[in-house]
Amino acid sequence: MARAQPEASEVEPVATARRFHRLALSEPTRFRIAGAVLVAGVLMLGVVGLRSATDRHDAATELSSAATPRLAAADDVYVRLTDADAAASTAFLRGTLEPLDLRRRYDSDMQSASSELSAISTNQEVSTQAKQALVVLDQQLPVYAGLVESARSNNRLGFPVGAAYLRSASLVMRNQILPAITTIYEDAAHQTSARYRDGTAGSEVAAVALVAGVVFVLLLATEIALAFATHRVLNIGLAVATVLVVVIGTWLLTAFAQERSALATAREKGSDALQMLSTERILTLRSFSDDNLELVERGAASDYLPDFDRVQSQLVGANGLFDETANGVVGGIRRGYQQFLGDHQGMRADEDNGQYSQAVTLVSGTEAHDLASLDRHYETAITAARTQIAAKTRAARNALTGAGIGSLVLAILAAVAIVVGLRRRIQEFA
């Protein structure tokens, strides 16, 4: 960094050095002050580097080991419960003898939902609202399961009250359970967002760049002034300190850039994609329940078809979730949904033409099958998103490993180099 000859383009530093020279203080004093300022500067750089690298490292660690797993768990509970409701209504529509596979699906959905919920409830980071929502879930899930059981046993006996129990169960699911799990899910999503913001904050990067830049300029200025004062071209100590400051700045900024890009990918291809995909999946499962319940009720209490349309409007069309680029790559899902939508329209047409049993066959056969294959697409895409989250949050964390402590150590070395380099020159003045 030290230069052999002043160049024409560097008039300013020379002028600065001259002004520095004209100060009333004696030369050794000036260089003592300069040395103190420089030592303070590099140490500050080390501390700022340590602080910001540690903060970001913590945020990345928190993301990879707590926030995103909790988001994924909340999301999975949501999917499981919606799927359980769909399984219950499909089984009911099939008649008095409940298909065993649907019964098993319902049971395993309910089990995994409750075990994941208890894992979420042990988490200390849960907000007050989410805690209240967990209490609601604790109370309402057994109520829901009880109503589904009553629906099931009455249906087996051929009693019409079975359908009324199924309706009540579905109301508990939609009016109590799903809003509560939405609260928990939202809480997890907001915490994840906050961690992403912590991990990618620009202020820390700016602080590091600023301190490194200022220290670098001061070092150069001191070197120039020293060169004029002592007629020696190179001060080894200051030169080493300058190199170290550049190394620290480059290391930190490179690590931050890597970490930020890893987190950006984790977010975009991971948790954003996860949230979009799961929401779509939850909404399609809910629309399938709508179709089943519509047929169970044979069109009475006609809130199911409007619900289907409301759900669909959240998925397709202007401002629908399918508009987002996050899953634009997953073509299978779009096609699968179109197929599912086609089945639904077929069911509606059958219903309008009075072909009730044909509509039942369509929904419990083709539509159920198409939904299952759409659901497998979602499963694959969601697994991929989860892998992205895990890999990229880990990469972000690794990018910062050692950067904080490393920059502090280098800063201390730079300080030592400054002291050593200046002391000899100051002694010469004496």
Place this chain on the structure above:
Amino acid sequence: MLRRVAIPVLILACVAAGCATTHDEAAQHSLNALNAVNTPSTTQAPQRQRRNPPWPCQTKSVNGQLEDVDPTPSLRPLDPMPAPGHMPAGSLMDKIYRSGHLIAGVDQNTRGFGERMNGDIKGFDIDLLKEVARAIFGDPNKIVFRSVTSSERLPATMDGEVDLVASLFSITCGATCGSPTTCQRWQYIDFSTQYYTAHQDVLVRKDSPITKVGDLNGRTVCATATSTSITNITNVAPHAKIYPVALRTDCLVALEEGTVDAITADNTILAGFQAQDKGNTRLLNVHHLEDEHYGMAINRSHPEFVRFVNGVLEQLRSNGRWNQLQQEDVVNVLGLPAQAAPTPEYRA
């Protein structure tokens, strides 16, 4: 020199900080979608227009009390009745015949009258409707059943969504009450002659302390929304808290789950509930509540169809089919005593 250093430093800092703003949009979008679906949309039922000119619903004064004049008189049957497949041109029957099926609004959750049976519906209402289809097509199965809730019966008839409704639908044309669509239904739609007579009663849990209608004051009583039962029970137990439900069977769930203390409905409906909750319920056997006269509801712009249906009902009464169906669907299934076919009343 400074510029040479400063620019790369700035660029590096910019990349690390993310000069493009980070966005929460995708995540927020999906949360918004979930919340939008969780908030149920409430649509107000439109106000119904009465027929014009108004249909005279009459009341008479008995011992200072205002009582309803018999609401059942309907239009006289077609004479002669057309043979199946030969419906008079321009009539609704002809239109139905050409469309290939009769569309009937029914309930599918009421034991004995209309209940779901492995994808099919059966019951007294259903069988009578099939007889109407037989009279039009010569085939009782050319019929599409559309399930309607109690409160959907009147609008579905008025809007022509169904050709007729048979769903334990009481013929009413009485004194004005808070809800004319309940107590003055003739003001909005036409009815056939009555095809069954029921009466309102109250069902409680077997261990309930409620023994008479007066005990319902201060208690929660379940009733189907817009049913005549609500109007009647508030007359005799004004302090009863009404718990209205959309579908009749929702009341049985509410009673079994302990949400309500009692259910009030027609004895026909309650007999069906008792059959589904064997031995756990008790009827109050109230006999002073209103008699309910079941009729088939038809849009008022089709008097020819009302006459046709009345003709079908006449035939069923006289050829013994009505008795046979009552025995199979009502007596055998619900254990209610057999009644004589109600005598049809006609307007002058």
